[in-house]
Structure formats: C-alpha cells, structure tokens
Amino acid sequence: MEGEVILLTGPPLNGRDEYLSEALEKASGESYAYYHVFEYLREVGKERGVKITRKNVLDFAINHQDLMNEIRDEAFERIRKEIDGSDRKFHLVSTPSLFRWGSGSVIGFTLSNLKLLKPDRVIIVLDDVLSVRRRIINDPEWFERFGNDPDNIKLTTLVMWREDAINHVKTLVHELKKEGVNVRYVLQFGIRHPPEVFLDLIFREKEKPLVYLSYPMTGHEEEYYHRVRGFYDKLSEHFTVLDPGALDDWWVVAEYDNQVAKNPDVRRIRIKHLLDGNEVDELEREDIEQATEILRRQLVERDFNLVDVSRAIAVYHYAEGVSAGVISEMAEAYRTLAAIYLYYPFKRRPSPFMEFYGMQNPSRRTMFRDEDEMIRAMVDEKDYWAKV
Incomplete structure (x- = not known):
C-alpha cells in the first residue's frame, strides 16, 4: 500500500516535537506511522561507534560534517525502507530543517534525502519568537549555550533561525519539483492552532x-x-x-510602539507574554x-x-x-x-x-x-x- 509521506520540519526550539506528541496522542484509530529522524540518527551512530545525544548533536554535526552526512543519509534510507514496507496510510517524518550556529550549520535534510523520501506535503511547524526565547531560557542545556544570560538571546537571532529554516525548505522543494517530485504544498503552521486542527490537516483534508x-x-x-x-x-x-x-509576533512590535510613544528615550522594553500575562520579558529596544x-x-x-x-x-x-x-x-x-x-x-x-x-x-x-x-x-x- 502506497501511503502519503508528510515532512514535518522547521527551525529549532519551536516546539515541534512537543506539539506533535500532544496532537498525535489524540489520533487513536488513524492509520499512520511516525518517524522521528533524531532517533534514527542515534541508532545509526551507535552502530558506527558514535554516541549522538541531544546535548552533543549540534557540536558533532558541525565538527564532523562528513560523518554526520553519512549517518543522516543512512537514517533516511532506513526510514524510506520502513515506509515501503508499511501498510499505513500516512507517514509522518519529523526533523529540523536548517540551523546555523556560530560559524557552522546543521542540515536536517539534503536534496538527495528529499528525493529519496518523496514528500507529498511539507509542513513547517512554527512558534512565535518570544515563546522560542522562553523555551531557551527554560532549557538548561540551551540556556548554557547562551552563557546563562537572557540578554544574549536576541530576537534577531531567532527570526533569522526561522528565515534560514524556511528558505532551506523552499529551495529544496523548488529543486524537487524540477526533478519531477510533486510536493502538493509547503505550509507554515503555527503551533497555537488547536491539536484537533493539526489532525484535520494531516488526516482529514479531503473531508x-x-x-x-x-x-x-x-x-x-x-x-x-x-x-x-x-x-x-x-x-x-x-x-x-x-x-x-x-x-x-506582531504584538511584541505593538507593545514596543506603545512604550516608545510614551517614552521616546526608553532603552529596554518590558513585554507581558500574550498567553501568560504573569511573566514579563525585558528586551533591548535595538x-x-x-x-x-x-x-x-x-x-x-x-x-x-x-x-x-x-x-x-x-x-x-x-x-x-x-x-x-x-x-x-x-x-x-x-x-x-x-x-x-x-x-x-x-x-x-x-x-x-x-x-x-x-x-x-x-x-x-x-x-x-x-x-x-x-x-x-x-x-x-x-x-x-x-x-x-
């Protein structure tokens, strides 16, 4: 049985895996298989004598690009083989898109990976930048990368992460279509949609x-x-x-406009989170x-x-x-x-x-x-x- 392949991707730390996990808990009775690419990376790495963890994968991918490329390619080959042998109607493949860190970058998938996968749809899962910033602060491993200082987590960095991830997808899908692989659409999907809407998107688009x-x-x-x-x-x-x-994201800009109008000399902007008014973020005006x-x-x-x-x-x-x-x-x-x-x-x-x-x-x-x-x-x- 030939099922539909859906690539779920996006920038790092946008809550993709957490959102998918919550939504798919409500998907009982649906005919689907879920492939978390990171788990396949760990499995292939272990077989090659490499221990890949959430904490070290970024540095490993940047410092050992050739080996990481081999591991990633093998991971996608295994996923494709499992899809070919599956009787499920929907195949959901989750992995980050592209992530630049310092002078290096981590590529979630290449053109050859997508040619092998042949996705019917690509869904870029996104969260607002202030929530991404909060997620970093609340994650000890990631917060340490920013020197345990909230001022080091710039909104400009986070919006560029998003820009890079989306552009990587667009570029590769454009190349895929030139090679005859028909991707029906690329969709930028915000995780503030109720999980039920995501399930409708994945499983009930025809109805x-x-x-x-x-x-x-x-x-x-x-x-x-x-x-x-x-x-x-x-x-x-x-x-x-x-x-x-x-x-x-625009409510951050709106709050900035309000505070600058009240005090043109203000240097730090205090913003209450849209969904949690009890917490306040203090951001540099520049x-x-x-x-x-x-x-x-x-x-x-x-x-x-x-x-x-x-x-x-x-x-x-x-x-x-x-x-x-x-x-x-x-x-x-x-x-x-x-x-x-x-x-x-x-x-x-x-x-x-x-x-x-x-x-x-x-x-x-x-x-x-x-x-x-x-x-x-x-x-x-x-x-x-x-x-x-």
Whole structure:
C-alpha cells in the first residue's frame, strides 16, 4: 500500500516535537506511522561507534560534517525502507530543517534525502519568537549555550533561525519539483492552532478542506476576539481552518510602539507574554527594532502562504474600519482562485475593493450579515470551489 509521506520540519526550539506528541496522542484509530529522524540518527551512530545525544548533536554535526552526512543519509534510507514496507496510510517524518550556529550549520535534510523520501506535503511547524526565547531560557542545556544570560538571546537571532529554516525548505522543494517530485504544498503552521486542527490537516483534508480565516487582528476589545474565536470554532466543525493568529509576533512590535510613544528615550522594553500575562520579558529596544524589519516580511509571507494553500478564505470583518491586511489577503485569494466569503454585518457599505472581492463565492454575488448563513453557504458550495 502506497501511503502519503508528510515532512514535518522547521527551525529549532519551536516546539515541534512537543506539539506533535500532544496532537498525535489524540489520533487513536488513524492509520499512520511516525518517524522521528533524531532517533534514527542515534541508532545509526551507535552502530558506527558514535554516541549522538541531544546535548552533543549540534557540536558533532558541525565538527564532523562528513560523518554526520553519512549517518543522516543512512537514517533516511532506513526510514524510506520502513515506509515501503508499511501498510499505513500516512507517514509522518519529523526533523529540523536548517540551523546555523556560530560559524557552522546543521542540515536536517539534503536534496538527495528529499528525493529519496518523496514528500507529498511539507509542513513547517512554527512558534512565535518570544515563546522560542522562553523555551531557551527554560532549557538548561540551551540556556548554557547562551552563557546563562537572557540578554544574549536576541530576537534577531531567532527570526533569522526561522528565515534560514524556511528558505532551506523552499529551495529544496523548488529543486524537487524540477526533478519531477510533486510536493502538493509547503505550509507554515503555527503551533497555537488547536491539536484537533493539526489532525484535520494531516488526516482529514479531503473531508474538511483548507480554509483561511481572515480578520482585522489589532486594536480591538476583548469581546471582538471572543466573537472571532467563536466563529473559528463553528467553522472548524466543517473545515480545516488556518488562523493567522496561531503565530503572532506582531504584538511584541505593538507593545514596543506603545512604550516608545510614551517614552521616546526608553532603552529596554518590558513585554507581558500574550498567553501568560504573569511573566514579563525585558528586551533591548535595538534588538526589537532590528528584528522588526525581518518580522514584517515574515508576517506577510506567512499569511499569503496560508491563503495560497487554502481552497477558500472566510473573512470575518466584525469591524467597520477597513483593514489593509484583510484587503490584501482577499486580493491574494482572488489571484490564486480561492473562493472568498465575507461576513460584514454593517449597514454602511464597505470599501469597493472589499465589496468586489467579497462577492466571489461560487453561486452568489453576495456578502453575508449572518455568520451562520455564511458557514452554511460554504458547506453547500465547497464542491464547486474552483481551486483543487
């Protein structure tokens, strides 16, 4: 039986393995096999008289690149052999993408590894940079690498880790496609998505097609976000819903803007974690400014990536003011042939651009004032969506 191969990858310390473990605990009854590449590296290394551990793998890979390449290649060959002999429907292969440290780098996979693996989909698992920073501080082995000093953990470093990891994937997938290996999509997936959404993504994509949820994300009251979350939950009953808020770095920048506006001379920015207001991070102003230049681009590219892989977008515009981000996402959806559904419950007419894009669902040129009616229309019309 030929099953689907899904590569799960991303930058280091983004919580990939922990998230996958939590999600897959809920996957009872699903036909899948899980291959953690690090375990295969340890097994092959042991057979060659090399002890590979979580603590030494980084230094070993940088200082003994040729031997590490041989071990990694053998690990992928063993995984491919197990996949070929398996009767499972889904094969999940997890490994980091690319990680630069000092003057060296650790490569999670090469083009030849991917040609052997032949992934049908690639999912880049990501966490917000402040959570990655917290993860380093709370990990004694990693914190020691940064001199046990939080000030040494720069946001600029963490966003570059992400940049390198994503670019490595994009480059190799581009080369794979030139060689005739069809990767259906590369998806940047934030780990703040509920585990159930990840399971829908992996196992139930045909029954619950991908839909991107677009909504104005900043400057609203708590009640607004409760409404968005309620709509997300209702939509998720029928679709695999991708939420841009599941990877949110921009609130760090917003808090920086607020504090600089109050005190233009401030040098250190105190930021409460979005999900845990009891903990406060203190960051250098210059570091946030440098990281912001990269984060701006990453935010736009990530949201467009989610739109591009989705068959439809659901715009939940429970705000009268025009959102440049939402309009841009609707335009991108229109460009990529995704169906567009707009919930806009106000009597005042929206901008002509929003109105134009919001009338691109398959059977009716209409916007919706009732969110449940919009969800019903999406369910009824999903078989007629142009994007496959």
